[in-house]
Amino acid sequence: MVKIKSDIEGFQATRPVLTMGMFDGVHKGHLALLTSVIEKARQINGESVVLTFWPHPRIVLSQEPEKLRLLTTLEEKTRLLSEAGIDHIIILPFTKEFSSLTAQEFIQQHLVDKIGISHLVAGYNHRFGHGGISRSGLEKLAQEHHFGLGFYGPVVIDGVKPSSTTIRRHISDGDVWEASRFLGRYYSIKGRIVGGKRLGRQLGYPTANIRMDDSIKLIPHDGVYACKVHLLGKSYGGMLNIGGRPTIDGxxxxxxxxxxxxxxxREVYAEEIRVEFVARTRPEIKFSNIDGLKERLRQDEVEVKSILLEKGVLPPR
Known part of the structure; x- marks a missing residue:
């Protein structure tokens, strides 16, 4: 059972093998790194530890925080790290004071004095500490403080190194299928069902209107998507529209x-709903009249069901 702490004080673990970072998305590259940490912990009869941070440094350091959108909320990230098999998760509050620590100070004050690190597994491109630290500098500190050090990666998928930045770009472009290849799962959002204008019912396609749980979560590009819907303890296929309904509302x-x-x-309101994006089928279109929109929705249904059937989201007919 994973142990989660939001305070590093009093932390206890047997021969901690640690890695650290934001881990936004917990994608395939991250998962490979986490597996390496878990395997190293087993080799030395120790325990695996992930040190991550919240909120995102760009928010604290005012680096265009209004433009920042994340692949995972803190709740999602913690769940995914837990599912990876990590023994301990430390969520360290990121503050301006914390950001001013050099790598040397951070290692001494946090990794050595408070965690008692036995081994550090660093991502191949991970930088930390005010001003950063070179690979040789990190190796020197590991020797001085008597902990093991290993570097992992990069992971390459079809010639591409998965990264949170690349995945965000795919989702922002609406290419959720490509994003899922690097995530190792479908990208998802979670929220609550709220009342709408009930226009979908008039069109023959009643919809659940979703209010997002977290405004910092990245929403895919406008358009129509084939998706998997989780609601009231069951899973369904669905077609989702993101956009402004230009045919009806301008x-x-x-x-x-x-x-x-x-x-x-069923009509349900205030219920929690989670949607997994399988594929984008088309951009949002403004039709000349309602009949044109209705006809296109019928086509959308056929296309979306075909995709969901192909991907195994819907059971075979």
Whole structure:
């Protein structure tokens, strides 16, 4: 059972093997690194530790925080790290004072004095501490403080190194299928169902309107998506629209997330809903009239169900 701490004081672990970073998305590259940490901990009869930070440094350091959108909320990241098999997760509050620590100070005050590190596994491109530290500098500190040091990566998938930045770009472009290849799972959002204008019902496609749980979570590009919906303890196929409904509300209408859930006829409000994005089928289109929109929705249903059937989200007919 994973142990999660939001305070480093009083931390205890047997021969801690540690890695650290933001781990936004907990993608395939991260997972390979975490597996390496777990294997090293087993080799020395120790325990695996992930040290991560919250909030994101860009928010604290005012580096265009209004533009920052993340792949995982803190809750999602913690769950994914736990599922990877890590023994301990430390969520260290990131502050301006903390950001001013040099790598040497950070290692001495946190990794050595408070965690009692036995071994550090660093990502191949990981930098930390005010001003950063070179690989040779880190090796020297490891010798001085008598802990083991290893570097991991890079992981390469079809010639590409998975990174949170690359995955964010794919999702921002609407290419959720490509993002899922690097994540190792479908990208998902979570929120609550709220009341809408009930226009979907008039079109023959009633929708659940989703209000996101966390405003910092990245929303895919506008358009129509084939998706998997988790609601009331069950899973369904669905088609989701992200955008402003230009045919009905005009060009400058407010953006919404609405999902039509296949084989689901209940009206539910305030319930938690999670949506996994399988593939984007088309951009948002402004139609000349409602009949054109209805006809396109019928086409969307056929296309989306075909994709979900192919990907195993919907059971075979």
């Amino acid at each position: 060009e400058n209408s407010e953006k919404s997330l609405e999902v039509h859930i296949f084989n689901f006829n």
